[in-house]
Amino acid sequence: MNDHQLLRYSRHILLDEIGIEGQQRLLAARVLVIGAGGLGSPAALYLAASGVGTLVLVDDDEVDLTNLQRQIIHTTERIGQPKVESAKAALTQINPEIDIIAVRERLAGERLAELVASATVVLDCSDNFKTRHAVNAACVAAGVPLVAGAAIRFDGQISVFDPRNASSPCYACLFPPGAGFEDVACSSMGVFAPLVGVIGAMQAAEALKLVIGIGASLAGRLLMLDGKYMEWTSIAVARDAACPVCSHRHDSALPS
């Protein structure tokens, strides 16, 4: 780190749990953020400001007027631009010293597998079950930890699925594919603006902790927020021995 970086990241470096070594881990990390919307906005802003060396942003959508109530990385001026380009412009202004890779695609198949396998941590900031399940399966296959967030109306939730940890469930253990969970589009249901800020910022926090290797992650726990009454509920989630995605995980056997 040069003198300029020591100053930029000084408030991290002052933390005993992070220090120069932890900050260097952040600078060496490559974090994949799927979705540059309500959750992806605050998550990417904090990851960039914190000095994550390479941020890969994925979204195939464009900035729309209806996004601006909660997707705080975008601006009125950038309506009509690809979201990943708009986000890159905002992040570059905050931290021009990191690499930001904008991927304007709906990721699937080999391309998804490739980007997940090259990431230190993946953040699922998408808004539909199809993407969530595809991202989860790619993370399990590659052994890369996943920080998954969701928010609708006044309800938010967040968890970490860490395939490096034998006792950690995957997303499909918790929400089995084909179990009848319906997609609830925020276009029809509405979402309380700061809720995505709370959950997205927590996703960034979990990702930074995983990269640095401090504390305990949310692996094995689902945190749910009732934003109307500001009440958090934490429930323990276990691996499902019959999970179609991770039950045959070769790298770590199901704990007995």
Ligand SMILES: [Zn+2]
């Ligand atoms: Zn599973």
